[in-house]
Amino acid sequence: MKLINKKTRMIEFDGPHAQFRGISAYTHANNASDFEIIMTPSEQRDIVRTDIENHAGDYQTILGTTADTTQILLYEIVKLCSALNSAQSLDDVRKSAQSINDKLGSIVADVDAGTVKFAYIHKGQDTVINEIKQRSTAVTDVLIQQEK
Structure with a gap:
């Protein structure tokens, strides 16, 4: 995860999301900073999974x-x-x-x-069906490789 100060274009934080202390830790009282957070798809997925675990x-x-x-x-x-x-x-x-x-x-x-x-309705039925196909195929491929 990266926290970029939009005014200075400086990277204020670059590391794992778990170590990020929040934007307030990088906001200076005498400077109205504007930040951009950049996360990889993996980091975004991890945050969603943590939120799911905390709420569901x-x-x-x-x-x-x-x-x-x-x-x-x-x-x-x-x-x-x-x-x-x-x-x-x-x-x-x-x-x-x-x-x-x-x-x-x-x-x-x-x-x-x-x-x-239902999550499948929110995610979209076509998306979910494609995920089912991909995961099923990936698991089956692993099982086939184990048989060799």
């Missing part, structure tokens, strides 16, 4: 919530598919969807009302 929970907690979500979805989707597989009428199809709707249906209203937010 550590990575183990977030991973636990993700695992819980995956398990609920897996179980409910398998139940839905099993019930749909034996459905004989439109009424049977509706009954098949009732369980998952009872458990998760309120999420739609909450998202629409803005009381629940």
Whole structure:
């Protein structure tokens, strides 16, 4: 991270973000300084991750919530598919969807009302899908290399 004094074009700080003491440490009482902060994408990502940890929970907690979500979805989707597989009428199809709707249906209203937010919506679905593809491919490539 770099802190540049825009008036003097001098670099006031050049080092890890964790060691940065804040702009006030570089502001002089007799000089109305104007600063520019320059961070690498990696530093910006680290700051966002720290903010997430401070506001939403550590990575183990977030991973636990993700695992819980995956398990609920897996179980409910398998139940839905099993019930749909034996459905004989439109009424049977509706009954098949009732369980998952009872458990998760309120999420739609909450998202629409803005009381629940999903990161994938904010980030953009195409961006998230591309990240999924890239990470999945990278992990699989590592596994393939381990087999050799």
